[in-house]
Amino acid sequence: MDCGTVINPNLARVQTEGGLVQGIGMAMYEDIIYGENGRDFTNSLMQYKIPTRLDMGNIDVAFESSYEPTGPFGAKSIGEIVINTPAPAICNAISNAVGVRIRELPATPVKVLKGIMENSNN
Secondary structure: OOOEOOOOHHHHHHHHHHHHHHHHHHHHOOOOOEOOOOOEOOOOOOOOOOOOHHHHOOOOOOOOOOOOOOOHHHEOOOHHHHHHOHHHHHHHHHHHHHOOOOOOOOOOHHHHHHHHHHHHHO
């Protein structure tokens, strides 16, 4: 992880871990489902699934030190990098593994299976 000069290593580590979990949640779990009348069916955490600490296991974070002259004390942003990278990485892994390109998140097993079935029919 390159975030420039790491000012607070503990804070940077937990922010990276949390952002990765959020990104994985966005990529694989989180979905808003509306009914025909426009009613939100995912209006509680019972329906709107997010990953928990138990779902993620251990995340090892390592920082690559660099200096960003425009950042405070040589630091760069962490939040955008860690939340935006899991989705394309996961979707590319799915594509490499089974030849299905997921273009709409979340990348659920149902969407992958549907893509496999469509590919086998072509």
